Amino acid sequence: MADQLYIGIDSGTQGCKVVVVSRSLGKVIAENSSPHTLMENERGGREQDPAVWVTALETALESALSQSLRLVKDGQVKAIGVSGQQHGFVPLDRDGQVIRPAKLWCDTETVPQCTTITERLGGEEATIAAIGNTIAAGFTASKILWLKENEPENYRRLHTILLPHDYLNYWLSGEFSAEHGDASGTAFYDVRNRQWSQFALSAIDPENDLLAMLPPLRDPHQPAGRIRPELAAKWNIPSDVLISSGGGDNMMAAIGTGNVSPGVVTASLGTSGTIYAHSNTPVIDSRGELAAFCSSSGGWLPLVCTMNVTVATELVRNLFGLSLKEFTQTIAASHVGSGGILLLPFFNGERTPALPNGSATLHGMSTTNFTKANLCRAAMEGVTFGLRYGMEVLERNAIAPNEIRLVGGGAKSPVWRQIVADVFGTPVVSPLTTEAGALGSALQAMWCHETTQGSKATLGEICDRFIKLDQESRCQPDEGRRQQYGDIYSRYQQLEGELRRINS
Template identity: 50%
Template sequence: MYVGVDCGTQSTKVMVLDPEGERILGEASRPHRLDEGEGGRREQAPADWIAAFCGAFGEAVAKSGVDAGAILALGVSGQQHGLVALDAAGEPVHPAKLWCDTETAPWNVALVERLGGEAGCLEKLGLVLQTGYTASKLAWLREVHPQAYARIATLMLPHDYLNFWLTGERVAEAGDASGTGYFDTRTRRWRHDVLAEIAPELDPGRVLPRLIASREPAGRVRPAVARELGLADDVLVSSGGGDNMLGAIGTGNTRPGLVTLSLGTSGTICAHSPEPVVDNPLVANFCASHGGWLPLVCTMNVTSATTRIRELLGLDLASFGERVAAAPIGAEGVTMLPFFNGERVPMLPEASASLDGLTSVNTTPANLCRAVVEGATLGLRYGLEQFGPLAEGVSEIRLIGGGSRSPVWRQMLADITASRVVCPQVTDAAALGAALQAAWCHRAGAGDGELAELCTRLVHLDESSRADPDPASVAAYDEVHARYRRCLAERHSIT
């Protein structure tokens, strides 16, 4: 039996997988508190992740009917980019600053300039620094909280921290490290010179975790933790990775031709590539957590945006969905740029949301609901277009995230992107991917269990969720897309 863990923004999920029986035996989750403040501050206490993991683990194992002592390995997925800075005793010097924190936007602008602009970032890192990445968070901590900064002994990401708590080992892997902003995504190495630009007082050889390969274990569960969880001795912990990398594994996206798209708090789009993709600064040239690369585009406002409008109108999910379905394509001329949290793609970290085309006739709850869903989805189309030839060769979009449960949204996405869309049966793809990676890592010594074979057997598609593009709707959405792009050009000079 294998366990997959996904430490996300809103909760930590735990899944118990039986690969021989090809089924999930138990699942559970526990929520996290998100601390929000002025200027885009979004932070969490790492101790909350541990408490959530322990609670969810106990419940998932109980539901599975399996003795915890039968678990062979664990894999951990984590929200990317969060800064977990530890002191010499392994305690956080400050709450973890998250991927969705935009307070550090000015520090990111300054770092990009110091590294030589977009061209300099691409040359040094294989991608362009974004506000969400770890680098600007570290620069912010150095300037705003110098006493906490002075205590730093180790720099980690959320999944690295959970691995550290489980094993006592300070390690990192290329997939999640890709989003730090001080890692070369082409050579899979830390860039000590870039870290020196961000935090000149820190010794890279001391504060950066040891890099391990994706199939290499992070370590074994510490005896004290094993006793607390009821595990046997020497349970293996795989390298783990960022939620996008493990989500790709959990959707079977380990070869070219597929796209994984998440309709979550944010929207993420990724496609496997055997080579680095460094020709577009809006595409993050991340490494995959199974080999190769996983170029990725992230938009900041998806279910976070739809939830704001839904709650503003006092609607539950079912009523919101009914209103989206009731409004026509194009929401009778209402266009929303739903940049409530700023935006990453297009690169508008300080943007705000806007509505265009409102009249006394079309300002209805149904049109507002439709417009926010269309705006979020058109933003995802904008992101998908950034992949260029890689997107043109896509055979299928595999859809995950909370929004994937909506048939209306699935069909809208198929029509807006003119692509086939289908959901995996298991939509908690990052937790499943973590469990699959754990099995792959555990079986490496026996020479079997190649990841592609595991994905073929264990990643099943929900054919009832399939949505094929409707030619008439595709044509109608091309006109809506043109209107969306005009709004981008007029308000933000994005052509």
């Protein structure tokens, strides 16, 4: 009997990662990646041409598929799942063609439009009451109004509004669809009632019917479509391969870490930082600091996002021309607290706390502590303090971890994993497959395929079969360092508070 293969695609800010999962072997049997390029400006604009995503997807998928079929010669692809960076705005014209580059989650050029939409909705409290979230800088809603106000000719061509993963599903299948988890990060989606919000859409544009430009919503177990015939022929895969509903990168990473039932907390050390947990009911933060998302597994996914994680560490690493190994060794040569140096890592502004116009700050330097090792460690500690603030927001909303499952590029560093354990005072462990977004996409695709075949298997059961924790990655907090970091974190909070007026 032919082995059943499932492809998971994770199209992020920095690149596209693809994994192939074998049902019979119960593991990832092939993976590959391809980089993306980013367009930036000094106004806070962060954009990518969706054609870049497609090129990277094809490059990574073809390589991973070739690897897998060499290992499993009778393997047959059954379904493909896509994880995409959240909040991006892909505008299409009547012919389904991209009108302009996509504005991304890390774009802060649309801050004035956030204010306008919030005012039209009756203020922040009324906005949270209506949709469950604030109109955060980076969410999709403000990008649409920005296009209307800044590029009216392009706006007049607008016919379909898609998120990045929606666009890749469209490219793969030829069909328009959206999914509740990713849709909940747009700020024009009603999180409590799991539907598009006409109220919010009317605040973005009172004159046009934006609801008609949005694709239909799919439940997470439902397919978005089937592979386009020309792609099936090009990749030599069956013509009936399913494209699952997919979801946002955080939603897929939740699946990829087994975070599909209450009690598990996942933290991601990627370009941005996220920390989140599954809930069976909506979790709405009255202060608006917690993103009240839906999950891509049928529930909700309360989440806190910080804008700068590997952004900050990579800037410092590249400044000193260090390899990843040298960077880790340099940090290990420093000590807790980086000799007194603190970094507020707001290089891209910040979402939590809400400081879209914020900038990074180094504090506490002297003639004796101004060393390469201390500056490198200060970057790693600073972004970890930012995530600790996010954990406190979750705890304020009655979500507390017994263990943190750490994913993302930063999770591969033993030094960083230990810093996270000590700063949070909580055990940390990584899954064996750290590319959680891609793995989660493959497992959701498997669930989708099994459901269409009449199986009653739950996503939780599938996760239990395929997700294994890397016990060698486990880090326990050291009580002495935990107390030290508690004092340093208090200094970090004090510094951020003193500078908030300047960064607002």
